[in-house]
Amino acid sequence: MNTVVQVLLWMAAVVSLYFAVFWFLVLIDGSSEPRRKEMKKWPSVTVIIPAYNEEDCIIPTMESVLALDYPRELLQLIVVNDGSKDRTDEKVKQAIAAHPESEILYISKPNGGKGTALNVGIKQARGEYLATMDSDSFVEPAALMKMLPRFVEDDIAAVVPAMKVRDPKNWLQRIQWYEYVVNMFYKEMMGRLDCLHVIPGPFPIYRTDVVRELGGFAENHNLTEDLEFTLRLQSRNYRIIQVMDTEVTTLAPDDTKSFYAQRNRWFKGAVMNAYSYRWMLFNRKFGDFAMIQLPTILISGVLSLILVSSFIYYSLKPYVKFGYNLFYVDYDIWTIIKALTWHPSFWDLDFMSVVLMFIMTAISLTMIYLAHRRANESMIAKGIGPFAVFLVVYYLMLGFAWVGVARDLVFKKVQKW
Amino acid sequence: MRQPTNKGKYIAAAAITAIIFLLGLFVGLTVDSKRVNLIQDQYLAQRLEFESSQLQYGYISTITSKDSCPAMYQLFYDNLKKMDEVRIKLETYALQSKINDNSFELLKREYTIEQIRYWMLSQQAQQSCNQDVVRVLYFYSTDKECPDCSEQAFVLDYVKKLFKDKVLIYALDGNLVQEPMIVALKKQFGVSSYPGIVIETEQSSNEFVSKDRILDGICSRFKERPKECPALIVPESEQENSTEDVTA
The missing domain is CATH 1.20.58 (Methane Monooxygenase Hydroxylase; Chain G, domain 1)
Structure with a gap:
């Protein structure tokens, strides 16, 4: 048993190191900023906001879209109320009344899931380009002006902005702020190899004809319709561009329960959707996406589970064993404490593991540093404490979400909106 | 593209x-x-x-003074x-x-x-x-062969900490059979399985020995019972006899 665990652990270490080295090579290969074209004529754009019980933030979200620096006649806003049970309906109507100069279409429908809400909006969209907008997110005014020129070639189906956590207040949100900065950097590198596997909900811009050609978003898809749609785009060899010069901000979960629920949904969605598209695996026709990104998604959960569980096992084992053994000496801990001696020696370190840990930590720290530099943010912008937690234990915390995912997949738990 | x-x-x-x-x-x-x-x-x-x-x-051993x-x-x-x-x-x-x-x-x-x-x-x-010291030989083996060795080592370590220099514990890997002395000692003290505990010249226990049993074995060997040993429980009949003796 012990040998099996050791072999699994070493395999996980080799694979993790391989991925870390690979992305590091992509990084040092030099930045290839996505090209932009000169816009002779600005196209029409439709922004769709699906909403379900969003009475608290639907107005600010709509305001941020209506504040976009773009010709009014070329901008259409569609808000789809997916059977909200709160005062979303009233708030949307209030916002529409406050903006008589804008073209806003309001659709209220029975609850059917985010995918159905988006598809209802797509049917009514008149824009050449289509942006979706989560109802808890906010976009910068220049977003359309910056993103639309990135559609330089016909096979570019979507352009994705950089996403940051909006106004982080507590520790959990601050830690996520760091995570988003690093994730954006990682996504930029993925974008360089046409490897993006998810187009998040806050303000990606799509070509409307491509979205319609692909039949819109998957309905009843466990709230990961964005993931599924991205994989569908990849399977049709469409390209997705990640830009770093346009920002959207989103509200991050502020308590552990909603944080866990969100991550559980994301991770589960990633694995389930990637599994549905497993036929693309290692098919060169799909480039690096099939060779490295899809395998990464499929094994990331397993890797995470192995690394987290072995870390916990090896860290806690001596203490659990010590506690258990105390029973044999009638819990006379005082005698043991009195005789405690400690003669640490440099040569007592397990060097093979130390070398491996050192290299992986060095790569991670370089990535984190460069991510912050690329985002023009300080590494201690949101406090040293949250940064330290992010650096040391955050990925361990995410490992626990993977434990929940494994359990849900085994018991086939269904995700709800 | x-x-x-x-x-x-x-x-x-x-x-x-x-x-x-x-x-x-x-x-x-x-x-x-x-x-x-x-x-x-x-x-x-x-x-x-x-x-x-x-x-x-x-x-x-060649001189009469034992000061040093x-x-x-x-x-x-x-x-x-x-x-x-x-x-x-x-x-x-x-x-x-x-x-x-x-x-x-x-x-x-x-x-x-x-x-x-x-x-x-x-x-x-x-x-x-x-x-006035007591010596203990402890024959151990790998985890696979001796699932109780880890607990036994913990108990012996505790005993060592409790008695300090009054008890000398020698841990010997019983599997080191290429060393003839190990074979000889195992034979002398009848070590047939692990953990094997030998207090002074007793035969090996060949099983996990609890803290109390080890303390009993060790404490009975001291010429003068040290304070670390549990108090002796004297049977009531003996107590009465000793009281009578004192009175007489």
Whole structure:
């Protein structure tokens, strides 16, 4: 048993190191900023906001879209109320009344899931380009002006902005702020190899004809319709561009329960959707996406589970064993404490593991540093404490979400909106 | 157009990963060799200390004054303690080593012989200095063969901490059968399975021995019962007799 665990652990270490080295090579290969074209004529754009019980933030979200620096006649806003049970309906109507100069279409429908809400909006969209907008997110005014020129070639189906956590207040949100900065950097590198596997909900811009050609978003898809749609785009060899010069901000979960629920949904969605598209695996026709990104998604959960569980096992084992053994000496801990001696020696370190840990930590720290530099943010912008937690234990915390995912997949738990 | 597969990067990443692992292996090899040297140096120093102790006890047996006995015993006990610490370190190094198993095995054998030497010298010390100490031989084995050895070692370590220099515990790897002395001792004390505990000249327990049983065994061997021993429970009939004696 012990040998099996050791072999699994070493395999996980080799694979993790391989991925870390690979992305590091992509990084040092030099930045290839996505090209932009000169816009002779600005196209029409439709922004769709699906909403379900969003009475608290639907107005600010709509305001941020209506504040976009773009010709009014070329901008259409569609808000789809997916059977909200709160005062979303009233708030949307209030916002529409406050903006008589804008073209806003309001659709209220029975609850059917985010995918159905988006598809209802797509049917009514008149824009050449289509942006979706989560109802808890906010976009910068220049977003359309910056993103639309990135559609330089016909096979570019979507352009994705950089996403940051909006106004982080507590520790959990601050830690996520760091995570988003690093994730954006990682996504930029993925974008360089046409490897993006998810187009998040806050303000990606799509070509409307491509979205319609692909039949819109998957309905009843466990709230990961964005993931599924991205994989569908990849399977049709469409390209997705990640830009770093346009920002959207989103509200991050502020308590552990909603944080866990969100991550559980994301991770589960990633694995389930990637599994549905497993036929693309290692098919060169799909480039690096099939060779490295899809395998990464499929094994990331397993890797995470192995690394987290072995870390916990090896860290806690001596203490659990010590506690258990105390029973044999009638819990006379005082005698043991009195005789405690400690003669640490440099040569007592397990060097093979130390070398491996050192290299992986060095790569991670370089990535984190460069991510912050690329985002023009300080590494201690949101406090040293949250940064330290992010650096040391955050990925361990995410490992626990993977434990929940494994359990849900085994018991086939269904995700709800 | 989608970018073609970055084959070059896959190969480069594989090569760098392999280099990192080779580097780890090289570091492991260098560290193992350093560890072997380190333990060999400590072994030589302890061998010298042992010979000095042996000489001292040899000398004291020829003279009538026993004034220097406590200081000599303290030195002997400190050396034994140090040697046991190195033995534990050696066990850890041998477990971590994937490369230099043979060198560690040889060192383990040297340290086992040294333990036996100390055990024999302690007999001489008892005779020469009339020392009131109890000696325990502990035969252990690997986890697979001896699931209780870890708990037994914990209990013995506790006993060592409790009695300090009044109890001398010698841990011997029972599987080191290439060392004839281990075979001889196992035969003498009837060690047939692990853990095997031998208190002074008793036969081996050949099973896990609880703290209370070990304390009973050890405490009954002291000429003068130390304060660390649990209080003796005297049967009521004996108590009455002793009261009568006093009255008479």
